[in-house]
Amino acid sequence: MTNGKEATLHHRILSDIEGRIVSGEWPPGYRLPFEVDLAVQYGCSRMTANKVLTHLARAGLIERRKKSGSFVSQPVTQAAVLEIHSIEAEVRSLKLPYSYRLERRVRREASPIDRQHLELTETASVLDLVCLHHAGGRPFCLEERLINLMTVPEAEGEDFSKSAPGTWLISQIPWNTAEHRIYAQSSSAEVAKTLDISRNAACLVVERRTWGSDGPVTFVRFTYPGERHALVARFTPGAGS
Amino acid sequence: MTNGKEATLHHRILSDIEGRIVSGEWPPGYRLPFEVDLAVQYGCSRMTANKVLTHLARAGLIERRKKSGSFVSQPVTQAAVLEIHSIEAEVRSLKLPYSYRLERRVRREASPIDRQHLELTETASVLDLVCLHHAGGRPFCLEERLINLMTVPEAEGEDFSKSAPGTWLISQIPWNTAEHRIYAQSSSAEVAKTLDISRNAACLVVERRTWGSDGPVTFVRFTYPGERHALVARFTPGAGS
DNA sequence: TGGGCAAACATGTATATACATAATAATCCG
DNA sequence: CGGATTATTATGTATATACATGTTTGCCCA
Numbered sequence: 043m044t045n046g047k048e049a050t051l052h053h054r055i056l057s058d059i060e061g062r063i064v065s066g067e068w069p070p071g072y073r074l075p076f077e078v079d080l081a082v083q084y085g086c087s088r089m090t091a092n093k094v095l096t097h098l099a100r101a102g103l104i105e106r107r108k109k110s111g112s113f114v115s116q117p118v119t120q121a122a123v124l125e126i127h128s129i130e131a132e133v134r135s136l137k138l139p140y141s142y143r144l145e146r147r148v149r150r151e152a153s154p155i156d157r158q159h160l161e162l163t164e165t166a167s168v169l170d171l172v173c174l175h176h177a178g179g180r181p182f183c184l185e186e187r188l189i190n191l192m193t194v195p196e197a198e199g200e201d202f203s204k205s206a207p208g209t210w211l212i213s214q215i216p217w218n219t220a221e222h223r224i225y226a227q228s229s230s231a232e233v234a235k236t237l238d239i240s241r242n243a244a245c246l247v248v249e250r251r252t253w254g255s256d257g258p259v260t261f262v263r264f265t266y267p268g269e270r271h272a273l274v275a276r277f278t279p280g281a282g283s
Numbered sequence: 284m285t286n287g288k289e290a291t292l293h294h295r296i297l298s299d300i301e302g303r304i305v306s307g308e309w310p311p312g313y314r315l316p317f318e319v320d321l322a323v324q325y326g327c328s329r330m331t332a333n334k335v336l337t338h339l340a341r342a343g344l345i346e347r348r349k350k351s352g353s354f355v356s357q358p359v360t361q362a363a364v365l366e367i368h369s370i371e372a373e374v375r376s377l378k379l380p381y382s383y384r385l386e387r388r389v390r391r392e393a394s395p396i397d398r399q400h401l402e403l404t405e406t407a408s409v410l411d412l413v414c415l416h417h418a419g420g421r422p423f424c425l426e427e428r429l430i431n432l433m434t435v436p437e438a439e440g441e442d443f444s445k446s447a448p449g450t451w452l453i454s455q456i457p458w459n460t461a462e463h464r465i466y467a468q469s470s471s472a473e474v475a476k477t478l479d480i481s482r483n484a485a486c487l488v489v490e491r492r493t494w495g496s497d498g499p500v501t502f503v504r505f506t507y508p509g510e511r512h513a514l515v516a517r518f519t520p521g522a523g524s
Numbered sequence: 525t526g527g528g529c530a531a532a533c534a535t536g537t538a539t540a541t542a543c544a545t546a547a548t549a550a551t552c553c554g
Numbered sequence: 555c556g557g558a559t560t561a562t563t564a565t566g567t568a569t570a571t572a573c574a575t576g577t578t579t580g581c582c583c584a
Contacts, residue, residue, distance in 0.1 A: 216307035226467035
């Protein structure tokens, strides 16, 4: 998305203003020049200045008030972007050989706990899957997944013995909303055995709930063993330009 | 930022197209109507249609190719936005009384480990702080922080006995880049004692490194006790409209 | 003095227009 | 027939213009 070398007037003005804000030259609360003044300053029309300011406002770097002008916003909350790829991509980016094994595949009526996980109010059929992802011959991640067969009936025809359900699902459900919960947990005896780690070792758990346009799609819990894993997130204000 | 009730032509067109994409009516790879056709369809000028499409492209929902047209993009990686507020705001949002205590405040030359944490190549003076955040009378979060006195010399004049360094820093350093690492760790004897939890209990650790325009600013490690805490991140494609 | 009205001001939105650019389609000619 | 040239097409960027909208400022008059 960010080419780094776009020399349009728009980009020049944008990165110039962005630079002043990021560098602190224009501190939070500072009122930037009016649109017309910016237009004169950069030798462009007001429309172009307006576009740039609209852009900055959408990125959260500035706030705009009619009559008063545009102001550099206070950095209130820091938003970090966590990119969550597929497990296979994650392993391969570590230059490790990847393998996958399906441990369990059960079709059943949703239990109360299942319904809570999927945020279902009514009863429904679900597919209960457990898979194990390996990296370099060692257990890398335990995946426990519920698929809502009301919204993804096609899942019943897949056996998921060869490839992970996440990859298949993403090609089936076009777009969605997702909610993530990230927490630490001591490994239970069962998890410790599966992941080949000691009992009570700290695990990083990432839970994800996904919705499509027809309702809840899937709930998945990834358990990463031990203290070897970390999620890394980078944040730069105004990113995405 | 998102008002929810803006009835401008721009917003109507945008949410209509967004809806078609999110609902799957226009699946990944689908070529949307040309700008001129959209303009006719919605009864607006090409400029308005162009703005909407530019907007969608920036949000990552579509990709645009000259001559060929605009296409719904493949959902490749899921990006979750983690909002990281101040600890105090976090505690207060849980409707719990908040208190803060400074445990240590040492000024020293950066050790090799400090330099690694701050990504410093040369030697420098740092401020080493340890603070404890309480929620409802119980330890909520352990904060271990290094402040680079090369970039923030003003920090030496602050004693941080009353308020947390994070709040003060955010008002001093205008904008920055940050990198986060999130992982699980068994509590050491020392951490267990400080946080009043059992030895080897799983803790969620969030490390953050921050840069200003003059270089590395601060390194901080937040250790959340036990399994009571979770980071929650929500993701909707095209969010931020 | 103060309440209210009007002017001005800055942004917000939308249009028509123009030309640049990149990729494809059509054509021409050896 | 096939490679090179030209035309067409759709997007990309920028401008000038117009009017709407929400604030502030100041003025007028009771």
